[in-house]
Amino acid sequence: MIETNRLILRPMTQDDLEDFYDIFKSEQVGRFVHRMSHEAAERYFEKKKKSEPNPYSFAVVLKENNKMIGTCGVKLNKDNNCGELSYVFNADYWNKGYCTEACKAVVKYCFIEGGMHRIEADCFEDNYASTKILQEKLLMNYEGSIKNYAFNEATQKITAFKFFGITKEEYLKKCI
Numbered sequence: 001m002i003e004t005n006r007l008i009l010r011p012m013t014q015d016d017l018e019d020f021y022d023i024f025k026s027e028q029v030g031r032f033v034h035r036m037s038h039e040a041a042e043r044y045f046e047k048k049k050k051s052e053p054n055p056y057s058f059a060v061v062l063k064e065n066n067k068m069i070g071t072c073g074v075k076l077n078k079d080n081n082c083g084e085l086s087y088v089f090n091a092d093y094w095n096k097g098y099c100t101e102a103c104k105a106v107v108k109y110c111f112i113e114g115g116m117h118r119i120e121a122d123c124f125e126d127n128y129a130s131t132k133i134l135q136e137k138l139l140m141n142y143e144g145s146i147k148n149y150a151f152n153e154a155t156q157k158i159t160a161f162k163f164f165g166i167t168k169e170e171y172l173k174k175c176i
């Protein structure tokens with residue numbers, strides 16, 4: 001478990017299903033990640049129960065009301081000890097700094113406790129909130145874009161992706 005000023009980051013449990021669905025049913029969220037029906041959310045939880053738990057994947061819970069308002073996690077590639085950061089937050093709670101607060105804590109945890117060498121992330125090129133978080137809040141380096149990288153279901157367009165990353169050395173210099 002990780003505690004920040006306003007948030008608790010803990011493993012997701014079956015009790016989080018409705019809050020999880022609240023996040024993923026949203027049209028606004030669906031602009032940048034796959035939307036989910038209730039059935040798809042249920043299937044996701046079933047699959048998760050059977051898979052090996054990821055120690056770097058967190059449900060983000062607001063202290064003030066105990067609601068899970070987002071997910072934030074890093075998928076470790078054990079071959080190179082690098083992690084891929086991803087996150088999604090309930091649109092009713094956007095632009096209050098919650099994603100930034102959670103990501104800073106998770107990145108720190110992965111570098112300091114997890115001993116990862118590098119953390120990377122990517123997003124659709126027109127995902128301006130995510131770009132700001134990665135570049136301006138987490139101080140990741142913009143490492144380039146790939147054109148026509150992924151199909152965006154919401155816009156029905158093949159769209160470019162932007163790539164970001166930071167090494168542990170850079171993190172220790174810039175962020176601590």
Ligand SMILES: CC(C)(COP(=O)(O)OP(=O)(O)OC[C@H]1O[C@@H](n2cnc3c(N)ncnc32)[C@H](O)[C@@H]1OP(=O)(O)O)[C@@H](O)C(=O)NCCC(=O)NCCS
Nearest residue numbers: 032087088089094095096097098099100122123128129132
């Ligand atoms: C990306 C996302 C997680 C951000 O969550 P959040 O809690 O609103 O993030 P924060 O409040 O910490 O930071 C967002 C920043 O982007 C800024 N921002 C938001 N929309 C913006 C836009 N259209 N253009 C420029 N900046 C924008 C906010 O003002 C804020 O910066 P500030 O704190 O300096 O004002 C949320 O928008 C989301 O869930 N999006 C859908 C899922 C997604 O895109 N996940 C990432 C996939 S790679």
